[in-house]
Structures are given as structure tokens and as C-alpha cells.
Amino acid sequence: MTSELLDQALVEEATKKSGLIWVRGAGAPAARALWHVWHEGAACLVGDGPGEQPLPGLAEGATAEVTVRSKDKGGRLVTWTAKVVEPAPGSEAWESAVAELKGKRLNAPDGEAMTQRWARECRVLRLEPTGDLAPLPDGSLAEPPLPTPATTRRPIPAGLPRLLLKKRRRK
Template sequence: MEPIAAALAEEAAKKSGLVWIEGPDGAQRALWHVWHDGAVTLVGDGPDEQPLDGLGLADGARVTVLARSKDKGGRLVAWPARVTELAPESEAWRAAVDELKGKRLNAVDADRVPERWARESRVLRLVRDGEAATGAALPAGSLTAPPPATPATTRRPAPAALPRLLFRRRRRG
């Protein structure tokens, strides 16, 4: 079953722009990525980039990658991965950055993203390092955590008189 699970892991990572990374301490976070050269490749930890702190994403560390189903959104497959940090301006780094910059949405400095990533961010490869878990091997619970506290609030209802003020017609006599 290993070849089928490996193919499922690759296909799920290719089709989804988001994977969940679970660090050694159990902390989880969704991160955008690209599937490049047989591994999940991601960039982060710089200004205007996704935070990678708290997940144990150090060079040589082991983490768990969870991929979801593109159509249903539920957990589809999980696999252990070994983290490799690519050295800026190396050949592997350039190849990975070429893939990443094509998928990076809303970059303010799209033409200078590689230079900024070389200076301020980390580019990581998460290479499969063990057997993928599918179906019954996945946890049965939702593994959800309460959202962090925030000062943000939901919208308040519009004042009752607002529609009359906005849509009234002027009558001239």
C-alpha cells in the first residue's frame, strides 16, 4: 500500500495550495506551498511572508504534513517529513524560488521577490520521510483548536434609518 499512499500524498499536495504542518510539539498551522521536485516547498519568516515560528521547522527536524481533499476539504493523507533549509542563491534554492514566486499571490514587489527572500526569508523543503497515513490510520477527531484571542469584532447591524437615508428620492416642488 505504500506506493498508493505515496502517490496520494503527492497528488493531494499538488492539487492543494495549502497544507497543514504539525510540529514535534503538536502545534499545527496551515501554510501555502508548492509541490516541487518531489517535496512540499514553502517560504516564510520574512516581512510580508507567512510565519514559520512555533512549528519546529529547523534544518533536519521532522514534522508531519497533512493534506486535505481539494473537493471536500477534509483530511486526506498525512506523512512524516524531514525539513531541509535551502541555502540562498544555491541552484536548488533558485529552482524552488522560481516555482514559489509563480504561486505567490499579492506580492507587493513581485519583480524583486527572489532578492527579498534571499535577504529576509527562509525557503524550506519538506521531503517525505516515512509511510503516509490514509483513511482509518488518520485520527478520528477534528483536532481543532480554539481561535486565538483578538480585538477584532463582527460587523454591527446597520442603523435602522440607514436604508431610508441612502435610498430616498429627492422631491422638488
Template sequence: MAVEPLVAPAVEEGAKKSGVLWLGLAGGPRLAWHVWHDGAIHLVTGGEEQALPGLDALDRVRVTLRSKDNGARLVEFEAAVSVVDQAREAGAVAALAKERLNARDAEHLAERWARDSVVLRLTPVS
């Protein structure tokens, strides 16, 4: 079954304005930091990064974006989950590294993520 990208300005705008989102994972909603890059949400999990157990094994996940100002729900949607080939998608990794706050090894994030973590792409779908 083909996955159709969700063309919704509210999704892109909400993802660009907020650095965090909520994911519907087993065990309840999980807060995660992310970046919007190349038409999708990207995030990193595992190793020393945020723990999002089981996300990399899902085909789809429910995403909730909230207002940065007042926490109100902006938009909810389904997203296709895919693992990013970090060597081939260096732009996504660089965008994530740029937004990663308080990293102990900011200069070597990409190398650490390639070794210890998984970078995921969440593509909004209809």
C-alpha cells in the same frame, strides 16, 4: 539514519491540488501555503511571509493535506525538513514566487526572500 522518500501518489496529488496544508508545530497545527516542486513541498517563512515559528529547527514535521473542495483530510505524513539554498535551488524559489498571491513586490520576491526569509523543503518520508 537514511531518510527514505515516501512514494505515495496521494501525497503528490494532494500537494499539487491544494495550495495550503497543516503543519504540526509546537503550539498547535499551523496553516501554510506551499508549492509542490521536484518531489517535495516547498514553503517560505519569516520576514513579511507566513510565520511558522520553529519549523526551520525541526528534523521532521507532521503534514496534513486536505481536500480543496470540502476540507476533508486527504493524507497525513511525516516530512523531513531542510533549509533550501536559495541561490542553488532557483527553480524552487521561482515556483514559490509564481504561486505567491498579493505580494507587494512581486518582481523582487526572490531578492527579499534571500535577505529576510527562509525557504524550506519538506520531503515526505516513510
């Protein structure tokens, strides 16, 4: 019993303090980094809508593997199994999850109308811990990055350092 309580406390504290969790849904090729909020014993997510994070492989009633990293060092702390629950929009569970998520959503394009958009076009999910923890791996488990249209920055222009230093001297 003590071991179960310690495991539960580890999952809760680590997930609460981490800004991102890595989630692999059923059938997903790789885990994805997702922002979340810990609320009432579960990690709450919003996504699968315009302007929101994708939630591949996360279907109602399925299980997902959640990996939590250390906020200061970035290393893996714990990997736990979650049951995916999708509260109905407008339900009490949905409203309480959305109230927490709304405060943590950065750069929302529609401000206060965000919750109505989430109800219409997005999915709000709860990842509830089942109590199963995966053992820490021996290797790194590093995977190649997912394909993306993003590009790297180009080198800075040669004269830019002189321009920046000139402004500092004038002050």
C-alpha cells in the same frame, strides 16, 4: 512495494491539488495552515520574514507533520511525516523552488524584487516526505483558534439594503 508506491502517489497528488497544508513543526503547539507549492517531490514554503507566513517549529533537519485536506470537501485526506530541508539562498535547489513559489505568491508588495527579499530576510523550506503516513483519527481533533488581534465584522447599516436595491432597479 505496491503499498509504498500508492502511499507516495496519494501524498503527492493530494498535496499538489490542495491550496493549503496544515503543518506542525517540532515543539509547535498546533498545526498552522500554510500555502505551498509542490515541486520536485516536496512541498516548498516561504516564510519567517516581513509580510510572509510564520513557520514556527520548522528547523533544518527536523521533522514535521503535514496534514492535507480535500480541495472540494475540506476534509482530511492524508497526514504524512516530512523532513525539513532549507536550501541555501542562491543554490540550484533554492532557485528552482523560488521560481515555483514566485508564480503562486499572491499580493506581493514588492513584485519582481520579491526573490531578493526572500534571499535576504526569509526562509525557503522543502518538506520532503519520509514515507510515513499517520492513520486517520477517529475524532475531529478540532482545536480552538489561535489568539489574534483580528475582529469580526460589524452588522451592516440598516439603510444599506435599500441603497443596493435602488442601484439595481436603475439598471
